[in-house]
Structures are given as structure tokens and as C-alpha cells.
Amino acid sequence: MSQDNGRSGLTRRQLIQGMGAASTLPLLGGVAPFAIGNQSAGRVVVIGGGFGGATAAKYLKRANPAIDVTMVEPAEVFYTCPFSNLFLGGLRELNAIAHGYDELRGRYGVKVIHAMAEDVDPDGHRVSLSNSDTLDYDRLVLSPGIDIRWDALEGYDEAAAEKAPHSWKAGPQTELLKRQLEGMDDGGTFVMVAPENPFRCPPGPYERASMVAHYFTQHKPNAKVLILDAKDNFSKQGLFTAGWEQLYGDRIEWVGLSNDGRVTRVDANNLEVETEFGTRHQADVLNVIPPQKAGWIADRAGVTDDSGWVPVKAETFESQRVNDIHVVGDATVATPMPKSGFCANAQAKVVAAAIAATLEGSTAPDPYWANTCYSLIGPEYGISVAGVYRVQDGVIASVEGAGGLSPTDAPEATRALEAEYAVGWYNAICQDTWGTEA
Amino acid sequence: MPTPLPAITRRRLIISIGLLVISPLALADGPWLRLEAASNIVGDTQPNTAGLHLDLPHVSEDGSAVPLGLSFDGTLGEDDYLTDIHLFATGNPNPEIAVFHLTPMGGLPEISTRVRLNETQEVIAVARSHRGETFATSREVRITVSGCLMRGNDDQPAALSYPRVSAPSHLAPGEAGEIRTLINHPMETGLREGPNGNTLPRHIIEHFRVTLAGETAFEAELHRSISANPYLRFHLTPTQGGELVIEWQDDSGESAIHRTAIDVG
Numbered sequence: 001m002s003q004d005n006g007r008s009g010l011t012r013r014q015l016i017q018g019m020g021a022a023s024t025l026p027l028l029g030g031v032a033p034f035a036i037g038n039q040s041a042g043r044v045v046v047i048g049g050g051f052g053g054a055t056a057a058k059y060l061k062r063a064n065p066a067i068d069v070t071m072v073e074p075a076e077v078f079y080t081c082p083f084s085n086l087f088l089g090g091l092r093e094l095n096a097i098a099h100g101y102d103e104l105r106g107r108y109g110v111k112v113i114h115a116m117a118e119d120v121d122p123d124g125h126r127v128s129l130s131n132s133d134t135l136d137y138d139r140l141v142l143s144p145g146i147d148i149r150w151d152a153l154e155g156y157d158e159a160a161a162e163k164a165p166h167s168w169k170a171g172p173q174t175e176l177l178k179r180q181l182e183g184m185d186d187g188g189t190f191v192m193v194a195p196e197n198p199f200r201c202p203p204g205p206y207e208r209a210s211m212v213a214h215y216f217t218q219h220k221p222n223a224k225v226l227i228l229d230a231k232d233n234f235s236k237q238g239l240f241t242a243g244w245e246q247l248y249g250d251r252i253e254w255v256g257l258s259n260d261g262r263v264t265r266v267d268a269n270n271l272e273v274e275t276e277f278g279t280r281h282q283a284d285v286l287n288v289i290p291p292q293k294a295g296w297i298a299d300r301a302g303v304t305d306d307s308g309w310v311p312v313k314a315e316t317f318e319s320q321r322v323n324d325i326h327v328v329g330d331a332t333v334a335t336p337m338p339k340s341g342f343c344a345n346a347q348a349k350v351v352a353a354a355i356a357a358t359l360e361g362s363t364a365p366d367p368y369w370a371n372t373c374y375s376l377i378g379p380e381y382g383i384s385v386a387g388v389y390r391v392q393d394g395v396i397a398s399v400e401g402a403g404g405l406s407p408t409d410a411p412e413a414t415r416a417l418e419a420e421y422a423v424g425w426y427n428a429i430c431q432d433t434w435g436t437e438a
Numbered sequence: 439m440p441t442p443l444p445a446i447t448r449r450r451l452i453i454s455i456g457l458l459v460i461s462p463l464a465l466a467d468g469p470w471l472r473l474e475a476a477s478n479i480v481g482d483t484q485p486n487t488a489g490l491h492l493d494l495p496h497v498s499e500d501g502s503a504v505p506l507g508l509s510f511d512g513t514l515g516e517d518d519y520l521t522d523i524h525l526f527a528t529g530n531p532n533p534e535i536a537v538f539h540l541t542p543m544g545g546l547p548e549i550s551t552r553v554r555l556n557e558t559q560e561v562i563a564v565a566r567s568h569r570g571e572t573f574a575t576s577r578e579v580r581i582t583v584s585g586c587l588m589r590g591n592d593d594q595p596a597a598l599s600y601p602r603v604s605a606p607s608h609l610a611p612g613e614a615g616e617i618r619t620l621i622n623h624p625m626e627t628g629l630r631e632g633p634n635g636n637t638l639p640r641h642i643i644e645h646f647r648v649t650l651a652g653e654t655a656f657e658a659e660l661h662r663s664i665s666a667n668p669y670l671r672f673h674l675t676p677t678q679g680g681e682l683v684i685e686w687q688d689d690s691g692e693s694a695i696h697r698t699a700i701d702v703g
Contacts, residue, residue, distance in 0.1 A: 197499050232667070233500055257503075258622060258667035259595075260602055276618060277602040307496060335497050336582035395580070 041066035042359035045127050045137040046110075047117045047297055049073030051080070052143030052329030052344035054104060054433045059349050061108040063356035070111040070135055071104065072127070078434070079170035081201060082341050083426050088167075088178055089211030090218065091379055097170060103435025120301035122322045139355045142303065142310075142327045143344065144295025145169070146200045149308065152291040153193075153266060160268035164286035167208075168200060180285045181215060187222040188284030193263045193273060194229040198309070199292050200330045200339045202235035203385075207375040208287070210240070213248045214378055225252040228273065228281065230262040235338075236375060236385055239406055243377035243415075263288075294331035301325055309333045314391045315367060316354040317347050326351045336398050337389055342371045342425075345433055367391065370403070374422035382406075382418030469560045470526075470574045475533055479524050479564045485574035488512060490523075492563050492577040501581040503552045503665040508538075508563055510547035510573070518569045520547050527663050529559025531629060536664055538672070539657040543650065545675025546614035552665040554627075555581050594666070595622045597641065598694040603684055608701045614673045617648070617656075621686050621694060627662040643668055645687040650700065651680025676702050 041064050046057045049071055057071045078099045086092040104110040116130035120140065127135045148166060150157050156164070165180070167173040181190065190212050194205040209225050216223040225248075233256075234240075244252045255261035265274040271283040293308030303310045303319040310327045311320040317332065319325045328351055329344030337343045346369040357364035372386040388402035406418060427438035468487065470476035489512015498504045508523060519542050525535035535553050547565075555561070558580045565573040599622045606615040621643070628640025646658040646668070655674050668686075679702035687693040 196505075231500075232503055258620065258669075259600070260620065277604050277620060305496070311496075333497055335499050335580075398582075 040068040042138045042355075043068045043136060044070070044139045044141060044355060045135045046071040046141040046143065047073075047127065048143035048145060048295070048329075049075070049078055049101060049112070050143055050145055050329065050344065051341035051429070051433055052145075052348045053141065054078075054099075054101070055345045055348035056141045056143060056326075056328060056352050057104055057110045058108050058433070058435075059352035060356060061110055063352055064360065065109060067356065067359060068111075069109075070113060071101070072113050072115060072117045072129060072135070073101070074114060074116045074130075075171075076100065076114055079174065080341060080426075080430070081168070081170045081204065082429075084167070084170040084174045085204065085208045085211040086376065087174060088181065088208060089214045089376075089379075091211070091214075091376075094175065099430055099434035099436045101434070107435065117297050118300070120297065120325070122302060122325060125324065138324065138359065140301070140325045141348075141351055141355070142295075142298055142301060142325060142331065143329045143348065144297045144327075144331050146292040146294065146330050146339075147296050149291045149293050153288070154264060155266040155268065156288055156290050160266060161288070163268040164266060164271065164283075164288045166288055166290055168204075168289050168292070177285070177287055181212060182219075184220065184223065184284050186220040188220070189224045189226055189282070190216075190285045190287065191226045191228065191271075191273065191281055191283035193266070193286075193288040193290070194227055194231070194234070195289050195291050196230040196257075196262075198333075198335070198339060199289070201373075202338050202340075203240075203373050203375045205229075205289055206234060206236070206240045207377070209252055209254075210244065210248075210375070210377040213244070213251050216251065217248065223251075223284075226281065226283075227252070227254045228261045228263050228275065229254060229256050232256045232258050235373065236383055236405065238408055239383040240375070240377065242408065243381055243383065247378045247381060292330075294327075298327065298331050303327055305333075307333070314394060314396045316364070317351045318354070326355065334396055336387065337369060337371060337396060338373065338387075340371055340373055342373070342429060343369065345429055346370060368399075369396075372403075372425060374418065374425055376419055376422055377415075378419075380412075380419050381415040382420070382422045383415070384418055384421070468562075468574050469528060469576045470562050470564055473526055473528055473533060473562060476524065476526050476562050476564050476574070479522075479566065480572050480574060483570065483572040485564065485572040486512060487574060490563055490565050490573035490575045492561060492575050494561055494577045494579050496578075497580045497582060498555065499582055501555045501557070504555050504579060504581075506535075506551055506553050506561070508547070508549040510565065512573055514567055514571060515569060518567050518571065519544060520565050520573075521568050523547070523549070523563060523565040525553070526562040526564075527553065527555055527559060528562060530554070530556045530663050531627075532662050534661040534663065535561075536661060537659040539659075541653075541655055543653075543655045543674050543676050544672075546673040548671075548673055550669070550671040552669050554663045554665050555579055557581055594624055597623045598643075598686060598688060598692055601684070601686065601694045601696045603696045603698060605682060605698055605700060607699065608703075609676065609679070611677060611702055612675060614675045615700065616671065616673055617682075617684075618669075618671045619646075619684060619696075620667065620669050622667050623686070623688065625660075625662070625664055625666045625668065629662070641688065641690065643686050643688045645685075646670060647685045647687075648672075648674075649683045650674065650676050651678065655682075674700075676700060678702050 167177040260277045328347040330339040350367040353364040369389040383406040386403035388399040430436045493507030523538045526533045602620040604618040626641040632638045648656040684696045
């Protein structure tokens with residue numbers, strides 16, 4: 001397993017650590033160019049401890065330990081959305097997708113504050129926290145992830161999400177959905193409502209449908225999966241469709257936008273949804289993946305646009321609207337990069353390099369990014385799509401000829417290997433981000 | 439890539455000069471002046487750049503179906519109303535997207551559809567009123583093909599199958615009712631290669647007509663830049679009810695008809 005999946009001779013860990021520009025930064029050891037005595041080389045506050053935030057904090061310290069890095073994250077344990085579908089499928093325990101911040105504190109000297117960032121004053125360069133503290137910054141990194149647009153889908157509010165979970169932020173919502181699936185009668189229907197673009201993790205809904213179908217084959221052989229989609233095309237569609245047919249026959253039904261798949265009303269009490277043209281579907285377990293926007297602190301900082309997402313400068317992921325605030329991960333408009341944990345990790349390294357360079361008065365190298373989205377259709381059936389990205393004419397662009405999809409007519413052995421690579425990828429990126437050992 | 443500038447006609451040159459003299463800050467150089475089909479609609483008038491709105495995403499990951507919204511909150515004289523709204527995709531092989539013909543029953547000029555955009559480009563909307571007022575607006579859309587997106591199989595139901603309509607059954611007088619329609623159709627552009635390497639022949643819905651109690655209420659001419667399985671959302675403010683007949687007609691002469699009733703009172 002020293003080879004990656006045939007795309008290059010790098011090991012996965014090398015590949016992941018090489019993503020973003022940070023690997024091209026010299027490691028400065030303990031010597032910071034501008035640190036005199038105990039004086040800081042600059043104050044950076046990072047809001048959010050997910051793939052983007054934790055990586056930014058770590059790689060800022062790796063670039064220059066004299067930078068004063070404070071990370072604000074309410075949760076002491078972070079549950080990743082990647083692999084949360086495997087928990088639903090019964091392939092993985094919840095604690096196997098849980099990560100903490102010991103390495104950031106102990107090994108890298110990041111100050112980790114478990115509080116909620118409640119406001120940002122961009123002029124005063126100050127963040128206020130739920131514990132009444134304030135933090136001053138020279139540079140702010142926001143990695144706020146997504147928030148649900150509670151006003152966007154009739155009948156779907158926070159109370160409805162307790163009955164028809166979105167489970168699009170991993171943790172209690174994922175456990176709730178798992179309990180509902182376990183409690184469902186055999187012969188029932190799991191209905192998933194999938195959103196239009198853009199949203200967190202483009203292949204995620206379809207991997208979830210696969211994992212639920214897998215769980216049904218083990219425990220509820222007569223249960224069905226119905227996906228009602230607000231799109232006509234989705235990520236890795238041909239690969240998913242072929243895999244579903246092969247592993248699950250007609251257990252999974254997908255209804256796209258042009259066949260009246262767009263849900264416009266949710267009745268969570270009765271587990272019923274209604275589509276744009278009035279078709280009603282009754283669920284036994286209802287999973288609504290609703291429209292999304294950047295995490296709300298981005299609004300407080302004034303970096304979002306009228307789409308609800310955050311436009312950024314391609315080279316540095318600095319906000320196009322507010323100076324000295326960088327934003328990474330799902331909250332940003334970074335297309336063609338997808339909203340994935342891998343992208344957040346790569347973007348965070350670019351931001352760390354850009355901030356470290358600015359604070360010492362130099363220029364960061366030209367960035368590049370890469371992403372792979374692995375999805376499991378079955379325990380031994382993995383597929384992937386990979387991309388490499390650079391800045392072209394001021395915007396992020398895919399590098400032609402790099403990356404690509406799993407072949408459509410691959411033998412079972414290839415699918416099995418990709419399922420193994422998916423696990424290897426997960427272990428490597430979690431080690432890189434939180435220091436979690438597999 | 440910007441669209442190459444067409445040769446400037448004398449008339450347009452004169453218009454531009456006129457605007458420069460009268461008001462150097464006015465709307466002189468909208469992209470509609472650089473696209474002949476659009477400037478022909480505007481004619482000799484100075485289009486008002488306030489009032490007509492295009493709602494499009496700044497960035498779209500799927501150029502095959504970009505949601506597009508049109509709305510109007512401009513000022514019109516008493517008894518005046520918008521008669522037609524023209525949509526253009528400046529960077530498509532054929533810039534015409536659609537023309538919407540409105541009537542006094544149009545009430546609330548708010549239209550949605552889904553369009554094909556070949557590449558990053560400017561989309562233009564130009565509208566005319568019954569009394570000859572013109573309005574124009576434009577919006578740039580960046581098209582990326584996301585690394586996480588891939589087209590599925592082209593397993594399409596038959597053309598003109600499953601006409602779907604959502605319309606109110608009852609409206610108060612003066613109330614604007616929202617009508618949504620969706621129909622299966624490949625909207626084959628005539629520019630695409632099939633699996634055997636031959637160009638697939640053009641096959642699109644060209645006409646969309648809505649009548650209420652026998653009177654034309656809303657019409658659309660559709661072109662190749664309308665997405666497969668055309669979706670149209672619009673509004674009617676009828677003064678009296680009756681049978682609502684919706685008809686889609688394609689370029690092979692086939693059509694589909696959907697009938698329902700709206701009661702007004």
C-alpha cells in the first residue's frame with residue numbers, strides 16, 4: 001500500500017501533506033524573524049476547528065512558531081462529516097470519526113478556546129466570544145463551515161430537524177438518524193431530500209443512500225431508499241447508478257428535478273414531503289438535506305455576498321470584501337473546487353502560508369490545491385473523483401488532464417482497492433488535521 | 439473570452455454620441471449595444487437600466503441547467519404593461535435564449551426558467567412596453583465544471599411526455615397567480631455529437647402558449663439555450679376565470695396540451 005491508486009507514485013500521506021503551498025514553506029524551527037524576546041510575530045485568530053480551522057492553526061505554527069495562534073471552537077470533540085455515512089451504514093463507530101485538539105495544544109502550542117465566536121469587528125480587528133472574552137487579531141481565519149437556511153424550505157425549521165434530521169453536520173443529528181433507521185420497520189421507506197447546488201459534499205447524499213441501502217440489506221431486507229433530488233445531475237452519477245444496480249438492484253430509486261424530484265414542502269410531523277408539482281411522498285424515516293449557506297459568523301464578519309457564501313481572492317483566500325480576514329472551506333465560493341474536507345485542508349495550508357509570509361514581510365509561493373472525493377457504495381466498493389487546481393486569470397481553475405474519475409467498467413478488485421484507499425485517505429487527512437492516529 | 443465587437447452601425451454610433459453629449463454618466467454602453475440581436479430590440483430608444491432584474495448565480499457548477507429569474511419593478515405609465523422580454527446568452531453559439539410575450543393579464547412580471555450557458559459570459563435581458571418604453575439589464579455568470587460533477591446516463595423519457603402544471607384553482611380579482619410548468623423534452627441543440635460521432639439533429643420545443651378562456655395570456659418562443667426538460671414559471675392576474683390551456687409545440691410539429699380551470703371571484 002505504498003502506492004496511491006495508480007495516479008502517482010506518492011504515498012497518500014505525502015500527497016496530503018504536499019497539498020496546498022505549506023510544503024514549500026521553509027520550516028523555521030523555533031526562530032522567528034521578527035520575534036524579539038517574547039514578542040509575538042503576529043496574532044492570528046482562527047474560528048472553527050474542523051478540517052479548515054484545525055489545519056490552518058497547525059500550519060501557521062509549523063510555518064512560524066512565534067506567531068500567536070488562538071483557535072476558537074465550541075466543541076471539545078469534532079465529528080467529521082466524511083465517514084459519518086459509514087457510521088449510518090454500520091461500518092464504523094461514532095468514536096471512530098471523533099477528533100480532539102490535544103495535538104494542536106500540546107505539540108504546536110495553539111491556544112484552543114472552547115467557546116462560540118459571537119461577533120467580529122473588522123475595523124477594530126477584534127472577535128468577541130460567548131464567554132465574554134475578546135480576542136484581538138492581526139489576521140483572522142474563518143473556517144465556519146455551513147449553516148442550514150431554515151427559511152428556504154417550507155416546513156423545515158429547527159424543530160422539524162428533530163423529527164426529520166438533516167444529519168449534514170455530524171454528531172447528534174447523525175446519531176438521531178441512525179436510531180431512526182434502526183427503529184424502522186422492515187418494509188419501510190427511507191426518503192432523502194437532496195438539495196440543489198451548491199452544498200456541502202456533492203457526492204455525500206448518494207454515498208449516504210448507498211450506506212443506508214447496505215444497512216437495509218443486512219437488517220431490513222424489504223426496506224427501500226427513495227431520493228428526491230432538486231438536481232438533474234449529481235456528482236459521480238454514472239458510477240453511483242451502476243454501483244447501486246450492481247449491489248442493491250432496485251432498492252434505491254432516484255427521482256431528479258425533471259421528474260418532479262424537487263421538494264418544496266416538508267411535513268416533519270407526518271414524515272411527508274410534497275414536490276413542486278404536488279406529488280406527496282410518505283416516509284418511514286425522512287432525511288432532509290436542506291439548502292445551506294456559510295456558517296453564520298461569516299455574516300457577522302461581513303464577508304458573505306447575496307448568495308450566502310463567501311467570495312475570496314483566489315491566491316490567498318482573503319475575503320474580497322473585508323481586509324485581513326481569510327476564509328476557508330465549505331463557506332467559500334471556490335468552484336471548481338468542491339465543498340469538501342480535503343479542499344478545506346488544502347485551502348487552509350495556502351492561507352497559513354500567505355499569512356505567515358505577510359507577517360514576516362515576504363510573499364507566499366503561488367498556490368495549488370488538490371482534492372479527492374472518495375465515496376463508498378458498499379463496504380468493498382469504492383469510487384473516487386480527483387482534481388488539481390491552480391489560479392488562472394485571477395480565478396481558481398482545474399488543471400486540465402490532472403485528476404479524473406474512477407473508470408466506469410472497472411473490475412471488482414479495483415472497487416475493493418478504492419474502498420481501502422478511502423480508509424487510508426481518511427486516516428491520513430485526520431492525522432494531518434488533528435494528529436489523530438488511526 | 440469577450441465577444442468580439444461587431445462593426446458599429448451608423449445608427450448605434452449616433453446613439454452613443456448623443457448619449458455622450460446629453461449625459462456622459464448614463465447607460466450608454468450596456469452589453470446589449472454590442473449584441474446586434476439585442477440592440478435591434480432596443481431600437482432607437484435609450485433603454486432604462488433600472489427596473490428590469492436578472493437573477494442568476496454568480497458562479498454555476500452546471501452550465502447545462504442554470505436557474506434564471508426575471509423580475510420587473512420599474513415605473514410604467516397608467517395602462518402601460520410589458521409586452522415582451524428577450525433573453526440572450528452572449529457567449530453561446532446562438533445567443534437567443536427565449537422571448538416571453540406578456541399580456542395585460544401578465545400582472546406580476548416575474549418569470550423563471552433554466553438555461554444552458556456554454557461558458558463564462560454575460561446574460562442580457564431586454565424588455566419593451568406597450569407604449570414603447572424599453573428596459574435592459576445584464577449579469578455575468580461564471581461557469582465551472584466542478585470536479586465533483588459528472589453527467590449521468592442520457593436515459594430520457596419520450597419528448598413531450600409528462601407535461602406537469604401547478605396552477606391555483608381559485609384567484610381573487612386582481613390577485614397574481616403563480617403558474618409552474620415542466621415537460622420532458624431533450625431540447626437537442628443540433629450542435630452535439632451522438633455516440634456514433636454523427637451530429638444529433640436539432641429537436642427543440644419552439645412555442646409555448648397559454649390561453650385562459652380562449653384568450654392568449656402568455657406566450658414564449660424558446661431557443662436552443664433553454665435547458666432540456668423546459669421549466670417555466672410565470673404569473674397571471676386574470677380578471678375572469680375559465681379554462682386554462684397550456685400548449686408546448688416542438689419543431690417536429692408535435693405538441694402536448696394540458697388543461698385545467700381557474701376560477702376568479
